[in-house]
Amino acid sequence: MGKDNGDARKFDPTFKGPIHNRGCTDVLCCILFVVAIIGYFAVGILAWSQGDPRKVIYPTDSTGQFCGQAGTPLEKKPFLFYFNILKCASPLVLLEFQCPTTQLCVESCPTKYTTLMKASKNKGDLDYYARFCKEGANLTGMVGTIKRWVRFKRQSGTMYLLIMSQITGTSFSNCFLVVPNRKSNMVVEARQVAMKIFEDYTVSWYWILIGLVIAMVVSLIFIILLRYLAGIMIWVMIIMVILVIGYGIFHCAMEYRSLSGEPGADVTIRDLGLQTDFSVYLQIRQTWLAFIIILSIVEVIIILLLIFLRKRILIAIALIKEASRAVGHVMSSLFYPLLTFALLALVIAYWAITAVYHSNPFSPFQTFNTTNVTAQCPDAECLFAFYGGETRYHQYLIVLQFYNVFLFFWCANFVTALGQVTLAGAFASYYWAFKKPDDIPASPVFSSLGRALRYHTGSLAFGSLILSLVQVIRVLLEYLDQKLKAAQNGCAKFLLSCLKCCFWCLEKFIKFLNRNAYIMVAIYGKSFCTSAKDAFFLLMRNIVRVAVLDKVTDFLLFLGKLLIVGIVVVCQFSAAPSLNYYWVPILTVVVGSYLIAHGFFSVYAMCVDTLFLCFLEDLERNDGSTERPYFMSQNLLVILKKSNEDAKTVE
DSSP: TTTTSSSOOOOOTTTSSSSSSSSOOOHHHHHHHHHHHHHHHHHHHHHHHHHHHHHHHOOOOOOOOOOSOOOOOTTTTEEEEEOOOOGGOOOHHHHHHOOOEEEESSSSSOOOOOOHHHHHTTHHHHHHHHHBOOTOOHHHHHHHHHHHOEEEEEEETTTEEOOSSHHHHHTTTTTTOOOOHHHHHHHHHHHHHHHHHHHHHHHHHHHHHHHHHHHHHHHHHHHHHHHHHHHHHHHHHHHHHHHHHHHHHHHHHHHHHHTTTTTTTTHHHHOOOSSSGGGGGGGSSSHHHHHHHHHHHHHHHHHHHHHHTHHHHHHHHHHHHHHHHHHHHOGGGGGGGOOOHHHHHHHHHHHHHHHHHHHHOOOGGGGGSSSOOOOOOOTOOOOOOOOSSSSSSTTTTHHHHHHHHHHHHHHHHHHHHHHHHHHHHHHHHTTTTTSSTTTOSSSHHHHHHHHHHHHOOOHHHHHHHHHHHHHHHHHHHHHHHHHHHHOOOOHHHHHHHHHHHHHHHHHHHHHHHHHHHHHHHHHOOHHHHHHHHHHHHHHHHHHHIIIOOOOHHHHHHHHHHHHHHHHHHHHHHHOOOOOOOTTHHHHHHHHHHHHHHHHHHHHHHHHHHHHHHHHHHHHHHOOOSSOOOSSSSSHHHHHHHHHHHHHHOOO
């Protein structure tokens, strides 16, 4: 096994934890990253100099004119109306920030819908819908053309309007024609749902904010209790999760039973179809039956895992106890996620602002009226041709947007990698201190952060670059998937689905490998490739523990996150305001609470992973004798010795 998975670590009496005498690693990649950042600043400056910030404040129509801006002909038309908003649901819109459909400034949005043929029978309706047509559109001429070129077809009692793809002399992009079919009804219903969701957010924003504050307080209390009562807290957490899920099953069963015999309660979800009012689904028995089945499966899986992994859970609890001691001695590590959050917020803000400015370049249409062209040529007029322009900047605009997206991934992954290396170095300093806490160096977090920035910027950039390339490829695959949805090519869709699955797995593997490689970088100060190889071989030499013990700790921490989310939701649900959709703020609180809990538990997760790799190294370097004593705590040593015997038996 040594030849296949590398040689085991040998005893080194001089090794006392993270090496201080180290040199710079992956210098070439560091230079490349610095050059890329300088180019990123140049792209941002170019965007800010060429972009029009008014387009961020005011919506613009298809001709580039601002809606609702004072002193313009459209001053009294502040709303932007999309002829076909479904065309905006495309990944290309996120890249170009342009929706490929006619857009018109209007005084107010339409409140009723009909067909042009029906509107032509009533002059009042015709005048009403004329407000949602381009200036100069001839509605009477359109009606005559439709009568000559359109035929009606009746299907399932619904009238469909079939329009030829090209009709000579008439442009049907001048008016918004609503056809009473299922797609148009979905657009109307989707818009109504969006408006109600927005109303719910305006009413419940304070309620959501209180929930997020509660999540932060509960997470902090949970972390503090783990410091002193790790074993008890873990078992309490496991029992509470089981009880909460059990109560969910009981509640769903009672609701299912109460709907027995109620009118309409036996309708299936399939027959009900997609409804904008989600409370309708709670009035049918099949919904509660589905909840019962899902929760029961989750409950059974958790109980079976606890039964079959009970010995590993004891080891995982011991490892979490050790992590609690490490966090207690390195309390500044709990506040490091705030720095990571601030840096990520900065990266996201820079990307978003640059993308918006790139997508809203200055339009020559705005300066046409200030020129003397009309004096030299009275018949000259400025007409909208396409988004963008013919300058070199406009020609390479899509390339600049792609560069902006790629650097966003690279910088975000670099910030995450910096946090992982910093915390790994701090917790490794704790583990390899023989007399704790006397031998723990002063300010381990700041010392580790300084080493990471001074010596290993290149290694962090290298690892984050590999991950970013895979993520960008996944984005491109998603874009191709959206493009191929219209094309009925089953073979291409199958191949694309396989590629998406493969790259998803590759991204997960790279994240796992990078995380362990950064721990090795923090301890030994070697290059990224060497550290990744050493981490991979170390894990492969202990594959049984990696497959079970490490994942058990992740599972326990995940249960902790679920418990915090459950506590917050229960506290908030009892005081929820009157809303259109209760699931909107609840779902927001759930996601926000999970992210907050994840931020706090990420410190514990990194601590556990670092201590796990360190104790694997400890087992290979030392044998517990007087000359080669273990660095792990006595309690962890007793449990891990038993684990070592079990692992050898399995192997």
